[in-house]
Amino acid sequence: MKKIIVLICMLLPLGVFAQEAKIAVINAAEIFNMMPENDAVEKELAELSSQYQSDLQSMQNDLNVKYEEYMKLPETLAENLRVRRQTEIQDLQDRIQNLYTIAQQDMEQKQAELFAPIQEKLQKAIQDVSVEQGYTLVFNRLDQILLYVGPSAIDATPLVKTKLGLR
Numbered sequence: 782m783k784k785i786i787v788l789i790c791m792l793l794p795l796g797v798f799a800q801e802a803k804i805a806v807i808n809a810a811e812i813f814n815m816m817p818e819n820d821a822v823e824k825e826l827a828e829l830s831s832q833y834q835s836d837l838q839s840m841q842n843d844l845n846v847k848y849e850e851y852m853k854l855p856e857t858l859a860e861n862l863r864v865r866r867q868t869e870i871q872d873l874q875d876r877i878q879n880l881y882t883i884a885q886q887d888m889e890q891k892q893a894e895l896f897a898p899i900q901e902k903l904q905k906a907i908q909d910v911s912v913e914q915g916y917t918l919v920f921n922r923l924d925q926i927l928l929y930v931g932p933s934a935i936d937a938t939p940l941v942k943t944k945l946g947l948r
Contacts, residue, residue, distance in 0.1 A: 802917040805937035809921045812938060813903055815947045822895040829891060833884035837877065844873045906944040910937055 813819070851866045911919050919937060942948060 803915055803935070805911070805914070805916045805919045805935040806922045807907065807919060807936070807938045807941055808923060809903065809907070810923055812906075812941055812945065812947065813899065815942065816899055816903065816945065818899045818902075822892075822899065825895060826888065826892060830888060833880070833888070837880060837884070840873065840877045840880065844870065844877065847873060902945070903941075906941050907937075910940045910944050914940065 847866070847870050851863075851870060854863065854866065907919060910916075914935075914937065916935070916937065922936075922938075
């Protein structure tokens, strides 16, 4: 009796694999780019980027003015004044570099923060369509891992678009 139970337990998974897998492919990037929420996110990111660029340009202009003034200083000027002006210029260069680094980090963080809900919405729609249609596997058409899509694969991109109300 134990042998029969063990044999059934061993063969049960084979029955699951013997069933035909229902495979679908989607173009997630196409769907993601069509989602209306993207426009608002892109606009907000562009405004933030523009503000940082404006701040950086203003600081760069200040640096250029200070450098030109420094270059026009008479050579007879006291050494301690020259050193103080050099220090001011170096400090401003450091602040510009610091702001540039902060701006990059802030832009990356804001992008991740703003796109996360859109990605979650897309993921939920893909999962819903997969469950509704009974797909075993869903591949993203643009992933490098996908080497071949056979003729029996189903393109679920239109179904996900419909689920999200896109056309």
